[in-house]
Amino acid sequence: MALIVIAVVAVLVDRQAQTLAENQMRAQTLAQISVIRAKLEGNISANVQLVRGLVSTLSTEPEMNQARFAALASNLFEEDSQLRSVAAAPDLVVRLTYPYEPNRTAIGLDYRNMPAQWGSIEEVIRTGRLVMAGPVDLVQGGQGFISRFPVYTGDGADRHLWGIVSAIVDVERLYADSGLLDPTLRLDISISSASAADGAGGRFFGPDLSATNPVVADVVLPAGAWRIAAVPYGGWQRDMGALLLLRGGIGLAGALIFLPFLMTARMASERHRHIEALGLREKALAQVTRRLNLALDASKIGVWEMDLTQNVEMWDERTHQLYGRVPDGALRKHADWLSAVHPEDRDRAEGAFRSMIGSGRYECDYRVLRPDGTVLHVRSMGALHREPGEPERVIGVNLDITADVRLAEDLRRANTLSEARNQALEEARVRIEHNALHDSLTGLPNRRYLDDILARNAEHGFHESGGIALLHIDLDRFKQINDTLGHAAGDAMLIHASQVLRQQCRDDDFIARIGGDEFVIVAEAGQTDAALSDLALRVVAEMRKPALHEGHECRFGVSVGLAVARGRDIDVRQLLINADIALYRAKDRGRNRLEFFSESLQAEVITAKRVADEILKGLEEGAFFPHYQPQFDARTHDLMGVEALARWSHPTRGLLAPDAFMTIAEDLNVVASLDRMILEKTLADLKRWDEQGLRVPRASVNVSLRRLDDEGLVASLRDLAIEPGRISFELVESIYLDERDGVVGWNIDQLKDLGIDIEIDDFGTGYASIVSLQKLRPNRLKIDRQLVTPIADDPAQRRLVSSIVDIGASMGIGIVAEGVETLEQAEILRDLGCDVLQGYAFARPMAPADLQQFLVARRADRGAIALNSPSVRRGA
Secondary structure (H helix, E strand, O other): OHHHHHHHHHHHHHHHHHHHHHHHHHHHHHHHHHHHHHHHHHHHHHHHHHHHHHHHHHHHOOOOOHHHHHHHHHHHHHOOOOEEEEEEEEOOEOOEEEOHHHHHHHOOOEHHHOHHHHHHHHHHHHHOOOEEEEEEEOOOOOEEEEEEEEEEEOOHHHOEEEEEEEEEEEHHHHHHHOOOOOOOOOEEEEEEEOOOOOOOOOEEEOOOOHHHOOEEEEEEOOOOEEEEEEEEOOOOOOOHHHHHHHHHHHHHHHHHHHHHHHHHHHHHHHHHHHHHHHHHHHHHHHHHHHHHHHHHHHHOEEEEEEEOOOOEEEEOHHHHHHHOOOOOOOOEEHHHHHHHEOHHHHHHHHHHHHHHHOOOEEEEEEEEEOOOOOEEEEEEEEEEEOOOOOOOEEEEEEEEOHHHHHHHHHHHHHHHHHHHHHHHHHHHHHHHHHHHHEOOOOOOEOHHHHHHHHHHHOOOOHHHOOEEEEEEEEEEOHHHHHHHHOHHHHHHHHHHHHHHHHHHOOOOOEEEEOOOOEEEEEEOOOOOOHHHHHHHHHHHHHHHOOEEEOOEEEOOEEEEEEEEEEOOOOOHHHHHHHHHHHHHHHHHOOOOOEEEOOHHHHHHHHHHHHHHHHHHHHHHHOOEEEEEEEEEEOOOOOEEEEEEEEEEEEOOOEEEOHHHOHHHHHHHOOHHHHHHHHHHHHHHHHHHHHHOOOOOOOEEEEOOHHHHOOOOHHHHHHHHOOOOOOEEEEEEHHHHOOOOOHHHHHHHHHHHHOOOEEEEEEEOOOOOOHHHHHHHOOOEEEEOHHHHHHHHOOHHHHHHHHHHHHHHHHOOOEEEEEOOOOHHHHHHHHHHOOOEEEOOOOOOOEOHHHHHHHHHHHHHOHHHOOOOOHHHHHHO
C-alpha cells in the first residue's frame, strides 16, 4: 500500500510540474512564431504590392518594350524586397523580363507549351486573381515562390486579358528576412499550406511536427494561407535538471523502503534471467537464420563453398538454378563450374579466380551458358576462410546481374542517342543564330549583325587597323523594277546586287543588307581615301551593267555615300549617320555616283536642319506674309491686280525671298501650309483695303501641287467665303498641265466653280501641250520673264511671244507678261497684244503698308499716272 501511495503521489507531482512547464513553453513559442508570421505576411505582401504597381503600368502601357519594362522593374529591385526576377508574358508568351541577361533564354517561352506551369496559369486565367505557387526548383539555381498576376487592358465590355506577369520571390532571402533561419530561436519549425493537413503532404519547410502537438499559427497571404507549426528543441519536456532532482527525491524515498526487498528479489531472479537469456539467444539465432535464408531467396543470391584441398564445391539450390543444374545434393567439381561458364569467358574467369584468391578476395563477372541455351550474366564473389585444424575454404556468393547488364547497355544506347540529339540541337542553334544575323534573301549579314560588328571594332578600328570606312549603298530605280516586273524580279536584282558587292569587295570586308534596297560595306579606312574611292567607283560601274531576269533586261544603278573615321574609340553610330548623309547628297546630285562625307557637307546638313526648324517655328508664329507686286493694264495702265509673293520675316536674317527657304520647305512638306497662310493673309489685306475704299481688283497667289492634291482643299476654301473673280491661283506650267491626276483635276474644276481664276505661271519654260491647255482652260497665261527680257533686241523672241499671245487669243485666255523692266518692253508687249504687264518698270514688290500708300497716291492722282510719274517711283 505504501508503494502504491508513493507511486501515485510521485506520478501526480511529476505530471503537474510537466504541465506547468509545457504551458509556459507553449506561450513563449507562440510569441516567437507570431513575430515570424507577421514578418512573412509583411514581406510577401510588400513583394506583391511592388509587382502590382508594375502590373498597373502594363495595363495602361500594353505596348511596353524591353527598355521601358527594365526601367520600371529595376525600381522594384531597389526596394528592400525578396524579388529575384520579373517576367511579362503578353498573350501567354514571355516577351519582357528583368534582370534581362540571366533570364534572356526565357524570352519567347509559351506557357501553353509548359504542362508543369500550365495549372497555375490556367487558374489565373479562370479566376482573374493572383495565384502563388511554390517553392519550386529554379533553373538558375535555388528555389523560389512564383506569383502570377493577370494583366487586363480596357474597361467595361472592352476589358480583356492582356497576359500574365510572373514574379519570383527568392526562398532563402524570404526565410532569412522573416527570421526563420535565426539560430537563436531554438525551435523546430515547419510551414505548410493551410489547405493541406499538418502532415508532410502540404509541408515545404522544416520537419514533420504533426506527432509532437506543436503550436500553430496561420499566415494570411494575398493568395491563400500558410500554417506555421513549432516545438522547442527536444519537445515539451521541462528542464531536465529540475525534473531529475524531483524524480531523484521520490526515487530515493522509495529506495529506502524497498531496497532490502529488491536485493533479495534480485538474487532470486538472477538465475531465471540466465535461463531466459539462453532461450532468447537460441530464438534469435533461429530468427537470424530464417532472415538470412529469406534475404537470399528474395535477392536471388546463390551461395557456394569450395574446398581448396580436394577441389570440390558445394552449391545451394539458387546456384544450381543459375548454372542450369538439378539440385541433387551432391558435391560438385571445380570443372562443373568451369563447364557452366560461357566458352568465351572461361579463360578469363579461371584466370581471375586463380590470381585473386591468393589475396583472400575474389570477384569476377562472367557469362553462364545454361543447357537450354539461355545466357545469364553472373557476378561471383568469394573470400578465403581459414579455421584451425580445417582445410582452407573459399566461401562465396553468385548474383544474377543480367538485368543490370542489359540496363547498362540500354543506358549506353540512350546516351549515344542523347549525344546525337544534342548534336542536332547544337546544329539547330547554329542555324537559328545564323538566321538571326543574316538576310534570308541574299545571305548577307543583316542590320543586327552590322551593329554588332561596328560595336566590336569601335575601339581599335576594323580588324584593329585603326580606322573604319562605311560605304552606304542604295539601289537607284529599284522601285520601278518592282512596280513593272514584280517583286520576284526585285528579289532577283537584290541577289544580283549582293553578288556584285561580294565580287568587288575584299575577303575581309564586311557586307550587310540593312533595308529593302540598302547595303553597307565595312572596310579598313587605310591611310588615304583612294582605295575606298576605287571600290565605290567599281561598284557603281558594275551595277550599271544590265541584269537579265526571265528574259527581261533590268537596268539600275547605285548611289554610294562614304564616311571614314580614323583613330581610337570611334563613334560608330555617328559614322552610320555620316554615311547616310553622304548617300543623301549623292542621290540629290543626280544618283549613280559616290559622295564622301565632309565637314562642309555636315555644315550644310546642320544649316538645313536649323533652317527647317526655323521654318516650322515661323509657321507657328505666323512669320510668313505676302509682299505684293501690282499688275497693270497694258493699254490704260490701270491697276488690274497684284501678285502675292511669299516673304519670311527671319528673326536674325531679316526679310527673305522664297529662294532662301522654298527648297527646304518642300523637303519639310509644308509648302501647302505656307500657301494657305499667304492666301489667308492676302484675303485679310484685300478686305481691309476694301473697307478703306482702296479696292484691288484681283490678287494672284501661288498654289503647290501637294495642296492641289488635297481632297479637303475645296471644303477649306468654301469656309473662306472668297468673292468670285477676286482670287487667282497660279499653277506652274511644268508641273500641272500634263500630269493632272484625278484629285488634282477635280479640285481645279471645283476651284473654277467657286469663282477662283486659274493662271499658268512661267508659261514657255515647261512642256505644256495645246491639248492640255484645252483641257484646263485657264483664265490667263503668264509669260515667263526669260521670254520677255530679250524681246527689245531679238526679233525671233518677239515672234515667239507673239505666238503665245495668238494662242491665248484663239482660246480666249488672257496674257500676262511678267519681268517688264523698261518702257520699250512695255510698248512692244502692248503692241503684241498682251493684256496685263507686271515688272519693275511699273512697281517693285512691296509690303502691305507700302502698297496701301501706293493705292492712296493713285487714288489722289488717278488722272496723272504715267510710267515715270512720281507716284510710281514712290510705289517702287
